[in-house]
Amino acid sequence: MIPVTHFLLVGCTLFSIGLAVAVTKKNAIGVLLGLELMLNAVNLNLVAFSRHDPAHLQGQLFALFVMVVAVCEVAIALAIILRVFDHFKTVDPDQINRLKG
Numbered sequence: 216m217i218p219v220t221h222f223l224l225v226g227c228t229l230f231s232i233g234l235a236v237a238v239t240k241k242n243a244i245g246v247l248l249g250l251e252l253m254l255n256a257v258n259l260n261l262v263a264f265s266r267h268d269p270a271h272l273q274g275q276l277f278a279l280f281v282m283v284v285a286v287c288e289v290a291i292a293l294a295i296i297l298r299v300f301d302h303f304k305t306v307d308p309d310q311i312n313r314l315k316g
Contacts (some may be wrong), residue, residue, distance in 0.1 A: 222263035229256035243296045243306045244313065254285045 233252030240246050258278040267276025300306050 219263050219267065223258060226256045226263070227260040229253075229259065241307050241309065242292075243299070243308055245298070246308070247292050251285060252290065254281060258282060 226298045230253050233254075233256060235249070236252060237246050237249030257288065258281055261274040261278040261281070265272060265278075268274075296306055299311060303311050305311065
């Protein structure tokens with residue numbers, strides 16, 4: 216059986232990579248990918264902690280709920296990014312901020 220610390224280490228690594236991607240990317244889609252990596256790291260931690268209490272599946276159910284919300288978030292975010300691209304002809308968040316004024 217794999218110890219929980221291995222799952223937490225992988226989750227921490229995924230979250231750190233997602234945070235680095237979200238902060239450093241100059242593209243709105245790249246930022247969205249970083250946010251999704253962070254959500255998946257949180258889901259991994261929820262499922263890892265839920266394994267220690269097999270009688271209660273709250274962690275796994277909550278992870279499933281987070282996945283459903285993440286899919287809805289991605290669909291809406293991509294629709295917004297497409298509309299912004301149609302209007303400003305760029306998906307760079309810095310350029311969009313400069314073009315606003």
